[in-house]
Amino acid sequence: MSSVIQWFPGHMNKAKREVSEKLKYVDIVFELVDARLPLSSRNPLLDQILQQKPRLIILNKTDLADPQQTKLWQGWFQSQGFLTVAINAHNNSTSKQVVQAAKEVLKEKRAKDKTRGLKPRSIRAMVVGIPNVGKSTLMNRLVGKKIAQTGNKPGVTKGQQWLKSGNDLELLDTPGILWPRFEDPAVGKKLALTGAIKDQLLHLDDIAIYGLSFFCKYYPGKVAQRYKLPDSAEESPANELLMEITAKRGYKDDYERGSELVVVEIRQNKLGAFTLDRFGEGSEEAHE
Structure with missing residues (x-):
């Protein structure tokens, strides 16, 4: 990133x-x-x-x-x-x-x-x-x-x-576009997961792993439900979870393809509605 x-x-x-x-x-x-x-x-x-x-x-x-x-x-x-x-x-x-x-x-x-x-x-x-x-x-x-x-x-x-x-x-009508300053790498990952940064510039597996970790933490059960995995699968590290999803979908060892699937489906709300900036976890206090 x-x-x-x-x-x-x-x-x-x-x-x-x-x-x-x-x-x-x-x-x-x-x-x-x-x-x-x-x-x-x-x-x-x-x-x-x-x-x-x-x-x-x-x-x-x-x-x-x-x-x-x-x-x-x-x-x-x-x-x-x-x-x-x-x-x-x-x-x-x-x-x-x-x-x-x-x-x-x-x-x-x-x-x-x-x-x-x-x-x-x-x-x-x-x-x-x-x-x-x-x-x-x-x-x-x-x-x-x-x-x-x-x-x-x-x-x-x-x-x-x-x-x-x-x-x-x-x-x-204002053609000028304002970009944020990426002082916090987490901000970059959040913007990447929602598609604000071009996919060609990213390591998609990093974004997929970030997305899977996020969902397992804040929306437990959604990943297992979407990819027909046992609930216990969400207890695995996100990189192992990505490998499991890739294999389950028949992509063998093509983790790039598995990563693209996860990122696209998160963006399309196939795992449900989500909010990446979590209120009450301190980020808003820094902006007061």
Whole structure:
């Protein structure tokens, strides 16, 4: 994993500059995270970049995540002063959920604008998030098929496009992607298991072993059930478990193939919904 966990300051500085420049055009930032790893899929520099800009944290892919963990993380974000909304961006109800939550975040500001005699207008927002958290899916869901430039607005003249979402929301299309800094190797493994890092860059057996260890610890019985093994098999070291699964599937000694099977099936929720960032195990305390 050491070859994957690298730091690219040039790329990060460019993305940071792009987001900073666009902040003045929006009322709110939608910070999109993967509900399976609410902390590990956040960019640690966002707080510095966004500063006091109103923010809505959107936990996406809730259909893949452990619902109990999602509720705990939502409560934690709220304790940090952030309103959150938990969604599956593929659902039709997503737009309504996000717009309502954005209005709640901006309630005081909009009330002040009203007392100053300013006419209410649609909310202008920007979506930020690391790869594979579902940014494109969310934007497509919010905008639907009515993708259109809304015209005479700051940013359009710079080649930026405002995407209209009904009458209540406009999105500033932002191509810049922010990556986290991989200071903790465990973060890299979590992102790898959920597909945020290209498989070609990884040792798949390391990721499969990590995934099997995780499931045996937090969701006991799921591995044995999925691969038709005795429950006692989960007591074996994860590398031996991988060998057993590979043999059981008839792959002989092709552990690469066995590893790919395990990783793909975990991602497809064949072993059930899961959350890799476990609330209450100290990781959230480091972010307070």
